[in-house]
Amino acid sequence: MTPFDALSTPVYRRLREGLDRIGAAMRADQWGLAEDSGLSPTQAHVLAFVAGRGAKGMRVRSIAEHLGVAQPTATESIAALVRKGLLTKASDPDDARAASIQITGAGQEIVRGIGLAMTSTERALETLSSKEQTMLLHLVIKTIRALQIAGAIPPQRVCISCRYFRANVHDDAELPHHCAYVDAPFGGRHLRLDCNEHGEADQGALDQAWKAFSGIAYDLPMSA
Amino acid sequence: MTPFDALSTPVYRRLREGLDRIGAAMRADQWGLAEDSGLSPTQAHVLAFVAGRGAKGMRVRSIAEHLGVAQPTATESIAALVRKGLLTKASDPDDARAASIQITGAGQEIVRGIGLAMTSTERALETLSSKEQTMLLHLVIKTIRALQIAGAIPPQRVCISCRYFRANVHDDAELPHHCAYVDAPFGGRHLRLDCNEHGEADQGALDQAWKAFSGIAYDLPMSA
DNA sequence: ATAAATATATAGGAGTCCTATTTAAATGTG
DNA sequence: CACATTTAAATAGGACTCCTATATATTTAT
Known part of the structure; x- marks a missing residue:
């Protein structure tokens, strides 16, 4: 406990405020996209979500x-x-x-168009080192997973909870993980947030994967 | 370049999508707070911002x-x-x-009340190790700074751009930084996002501070 | 059969958020 | 000093968001 701890708001509070600031930029971004695509931010969101969930029809509720x-x-x-x-x-x-609910060809066209812009x-995230x-x-991903476990957001098809995910099984520091679906090693930078090939793992496998995932060491400078 | 790079969307895209997912939870949170405080999310935002900017009256535009x-x-x-x-x-x-525009006593009361709840x-952010x-x-903070430099969000009074900030000047790994305003060492966990004592640094000092800040090494495991 | 739960639609209303325009005051120029 | 420009905010008008509460249809459970 240092003098500064008493002067500071809790870290989680400042983290939330920081994410909120980034959120302000994202909100402005979304209105910019709206102009181009003719969609409101919410509409663009819905369309992107349905586009990402493949061919199976979506329910109103899950959207x-x-x-x-x-x-x-x-x-x-x-x-609309x-x-x-x-x-x-x-x-x-x-x-x-x-x-x-399914996406049409025209809908996919729009999603593609939105995806082209950065x-x-x-761009700000790109200024961070790799x-x-x-x-x-x-x-x-850890934060999203915690939100899911708390029931604050619905299940997301992240690698961590996938039955095909093998955390940290390779020596290659660049590609330590393995995807048993495509049977190939991959790295932290490839981790997915909502994968179409995702299969939910059972609890035991999940605990194990989480533990292996959490143990990853980062002996990296913040810059690079 | 691995097979997975070809299969993956760019990291910045997945980062944005991930932040968006967290944003969905934050949006739901804000409607929850709304019930308690009688304010809409936007109103709560405005009030918190004015509350955080001390006694000087704010302009409509900066809000x-x-x-x-x-x-x-x-x-x-x-x-409203x-x-x-x-x-x-x-x-x-x-x-x-x-x-x-200034906050009233009643306004400060509401902000305090909102601040009590977590x-x-x-709570999800709290599940991360310290x-x-x-x-x-x-x-x-780095991302916010990048957004500021790009003009996507207005200047924020972060430590990094403060004339009182001395990055990485102490040996203590827990408290490597120094705040010349209160003349005390402090740590990464104390970094502020919008400090009332902030004074804008000149460009030279800023570049130097940024460099020292960026060089911080993180030889930590992800868990702890 | 009947009750309970579930999926969505509808109604009604407050609030968000935009663009375009107006009003008023400050600033800059010949 | 007059006049144009810029700047701060308000207003008008409209599309959309987003809520709660309720209604309708269908499925599931008893």
Whole structure:
């Protein structure tokens, strides 16, 4: 305990405020994209999420949960995207209550277009060294995982919780992990946040993977 | 270049998506706070910002820029807060065009109340080890600084750009930095994002401080 | 069969947030 | 000093967000 601890707000508070500042930049970015694509930030979000989840039709509810908004909000944004011809909405054959939302060709076109641009936030992240980026990716994934376990956000298909993930099994410091799905080694910088090949691991494998993942040493300077 | 680089989106893209996921949790948190305090997320934001900027009256414009929203949006939120008696708005004596916005006692009370609660995002950040938290704080600060330099967000009174900041001058690994304002050593975990005692450094000092700051080595395991 | 739970839609309302424009004051120029 | 320019904020108007509460249809459980 130093004099400064008494003068400081808790670290978690300043971290949250810092993420919030980055969030302000991201919000401004999203309105910029809106101009180009003709979509509001929320609509762009919905479209990107559906695009990323492959061919299976999405439910309204899971879209709402992913965005962190109430279900009627998602209903409304989806309706707007359907009107624009970027999504289709059909009744789920397996459950007549539920909707099956899919992206259209035009929708994929828009997502591709958005993906080409680099936002000011992404440019800022690019100024970090490659090693810093990898470290930040680790820390972000850990935070996301903690949010998932706490139930604050819905499950995300991250490598860490994947049955095909083998943490830290190779000697190569650049590519210590292994993906049993594609059967290839990969590195911290390749860790995914929402992988289409993801299969949920059972609890035991998960604990083990998490432990191996957490033990990774970073003997790197902050710059590089 | 490994096979996985070809399969992966760029790291900056996944970082942005990850920050976005955390942002979804933060958004949900903010609506939760709204219930307790009777404020909308934007209003709470405005109030917290004015509260943090001490006694000097704020301008509408700087509030808008801080939030990353258009000026009329800020005008509207400020008006709501004035109606609720949490802010006051007066004409700036030095410039009759400009407004001088200050927080009231009731406003400070609300901010204090909001500060007592811990959000789910903060709890998630708390699950990181103390060293990870410090690392993340560094990386967040660097990213914020990059955003400032790019003009994506307005100047923030971070230690790094402060004339009182001496980066990395002490041998104590826990408290390597020095604050010449309070004349005391402090550590990475104490770095501030928006300090009231901040004085902008000149360019030369700034470059030097940045360099010293960047050279900090992190020979820590990710867990701890 | 009937009750409970689930998926979505609808209604209603406060608030967000934009662009474009207006008002007023400060600044800069011939 | 008049006049144009710039700057700070307010206003107008409109699309969208986002909530809670409730209604409807369907599935699941008893």
